[in-house]
Structure formats: C-alpha cells, structure tokens
Amino acid sequence: MVKPLEFWFEFASTYSYLSAARIEDACAKAGVPLVWRSFLLGPVFGAQGMTDSPFNMFPVKGAYMWTDMERCCSDLELPFGKPSSFPRGSLLAARIVAAHADAPWVGPFVRAVYHANFAEDRDIADDTVIAALLFEIEQDAEAIVAAATAPEGKALLRTATEEALARGLFGAPSFVVDGALFWGNDRLEQALAHARAS
Template identity: 55%
Template sequence: MPEVEFWCEFASTYSYPAAMRIEALAATRGVALAWRPFLLGPLFAAQGWSDSPFNLYPAKGRYMWRDLERICGALGLPLVRPDPFPQNSLLAARVALALDDALRPAFCRAVYRAEFAEGRPIDSPATLAALLAEIGVAPEPLLRRAVEDANKAALKAQTARAAALGLPGAPCLTTPDGEVFWGNDRLEQGLDWARAHAASEKERT
C-alpha cells in the first residue's frame, strides 16, 4: 500500500475541506496517509510575505472566500470566516505534532471544524484542551508536552522539510516518487497518481 503524505496548515482555508475529504478518498483507493501539519509562515516569509496572500492581494482573497463558500456548500460543510484571519496556528500545530500518529487525523479535523465551522479561536489553549478531550486525550499533559523543546524542534524540522520539498502552499499531497499536488482540488489526482505509481513499481519488481 503506497503511503502519501498529507501536508496541512491550520490557518489555511482550503486545508479545511481537504482535511474533511481526504480519509475517505484515500481509503477508496487503498492509499495510506501520513498527516503532516506544518507552518506556512516561514515559507511565506521566504517569499517576502508577512501576511496571508489572501489578505495581501484582495482580488485573490475575495475570490478565495467565494470559491470556498461554493466548495463547502457542495460538500455540506458549514463555513464561517475566522476572525481574525488568518488564525495563529502555532500552538495547534505543536499540539497536533505531539500526539500519537493514530490520534493526529481526528485532532486535525477537530481543529478545522472548530475554526471554520464554529468560528472558535484555535490559538486559545482552552479551545485546544476541549478538542483534545473530545478525542479522548487528557489535555494538560499533552499541552505541556506540546511546548517542550523537543516538540518545538520537531515542528521546525517538519516545516523545514515542507520548504525543502518545495511546497507552494497548503494543503499538499506528496507521493513516494517525489510528486507534489497542491490544493483541495488536487487530492483525487494525487491519490490516483500514488496508486498508479505503486502499481507500476510492483510490475517492474
């Protein structure tokens, strides 16, 4: 079973529908997923952006909100605009990384739901504690572990890997053969690619 990495950023709007869709799409195709929360901030800073490009470039921003509204509407996903936008996603990303692999997908979805369906502040430890409790994790020890040096370093390393892979934004899929697929609208294509490539690898061996 090929493993695809799913790169998401909690402040990223298109990561919301992607996070809600990806598991079913991958399961249908027999593709395994590794969730890779990371931070877009350092990647954007390297391009000279100190804010979301959707704020810096109003035509892109206006289009994105309407596009996202249509996408969520078609999927039956509630959508509220986080205020402020973008949300500070640092603590949420640290918490996601501090979790066991098996718990990460449910926590990530819970963060996106809180942020984009319920308008809750995802930089608040109280919000994150409630989401951890929701997925059956004792909040206090995990929130402590999230801000330990080793976990902070792990998030930095994960973000550095995202930059090294050349991710242009979020969400992205990366495949074992080094392809990058960017956007909620590339999930199907990326998973199909991974499956087709795994099949052709198998034929060659």
C-alpha cells in the same frame, strides 16, 4: 506497492479545511496510507517575500476565495463561516500534530480544529480552546499538550517546516507522493491516483 500520501497542511489554510474533512476517508477507500504533516506557512511565505496571507495581500483574490469556500463547503456539505480573524495562529495545534502524527486520534483532532476555526469561529490560537477540543474527542489534553510543548515536541514542528521549505512546498494543502508534489485541494484525487499507480 502503493506509496503513502503525505498531507501537508496549516490550520490557518482555508482550502486545507476542505482536504482535511475528506482525506482520511478518501485514502482509506483508495487503499493509500495517509501521513499527517503539519507545518507553518509563515516561514514559507516569508521565504517568498510575503508578510501576510496572499488572500489578505491581494483583496480581490481574497474576496473570491471566501465566495469559493462557501461554494466548496456547500458542495461537500461542510459547515462554514468566515472567521472573524484571518489568518489565525495555530502554533499549539500544529505542534500537537507534529508530535502525535501516528496517534489514532490525530484525524479527529485535525478535523475538530478546522471545524472550530472555519465553522464555529473559535480562536484556535488560544491554548484553552485547543485543550477543550482534545477533551471533546476524549483525549488527555494535559499529557498531549505537555509532549507537544516540550523541547523535543517543539523541534518536530520546526523541523517539519524546514523540510517543507527544502522540498519546495509553497502553500497548503500540499500532497507529496514518492517525491511528487501536488498542490491544492482539487489535486487530492490526482495525488491518490499517483499513489495507487506507484
């Protein structure tokens, strides 16, 4: 039996943009069920003693990452522009995915948020931007935001982040298949192969 692939991502994560752009099609082609899992990297990094993105803490690594992102996006024919603020907060967007992970529109929403951040330099920390993105994919922004920001909705993201820590996730994107962890955009195909072999 093919095992599902859990896609753990953070909207501020550059390399998660690459995975988010292709994972839905890749899973469908491989016949692997996809589970969307948003979480927050801040507490994960904090548990490792970091107070900022490692790409900001280590400028040489950060400079390489931006160059690498340009190359990778070019290879995937994805639009890319270095955001004027990095990393951007993404609390509402992450809560929306956590509260609506099974909704048929979650894939288009995830891709829209990443595109807004890493192609259009829109401030995804702004709730009005997130509402506009929901409107752009023809969804009821008011109802979706209300569910995500209700106490139950907020608890789902908090629980997901705690689960990520408990399961040993240390960055994004991460893929989990039957308990096995695969980290990084370049491990997506390996995770899919593992899911098919399970």
